[in-house]
Amino acid sequence: MPVIPASTKTSLPQRLRARARANWPQLAAVHVRYQGQFAYVTVELTGGQQLPVMRLRYSGSAHRWSLATYRASNNSYEDQYWFSGTTEEALDFVCDVLISPITDWPHPSTEPSTPEGLVRFPR
Secondary structure (H helix, E strand, O other), X not given: OOOOOHHHHHHHHHHHHHHHHHHOOOEEEEEEEEEOOEEEEEEEEOOOOEEEEEEEEEEEEOOEEEEEEEEOOOOEEEEOXXXXXXXXXXXXXXXXXXXXXXXXXXXXXXXXXXXOOOOOOOO
């Protein structure tokens, strides 16, 4: 089991916070805590709510991690074996899935817009 070096424990949160600032204005902060070969990532929304979003497993290099996404239904993490991106891309993935639906939900009185190229079927 590889041990996460101190330099990686410093650089990982810096990279994730930079990505959050660039792509996710809904996030006030990104928190990372470590246990063994795992880095647990929690995001903080601008309203103060904190949400666990992912667990990264260190693979011996600052640029090689495996991803597990947080499952609130049973308070656990589910490995995403198919994922092969960077830690920053992992943050984008989990925020796309977990954060966008929370913060981008349309007002009930408005009709949701259809992204270009998609067809909206009548109800």
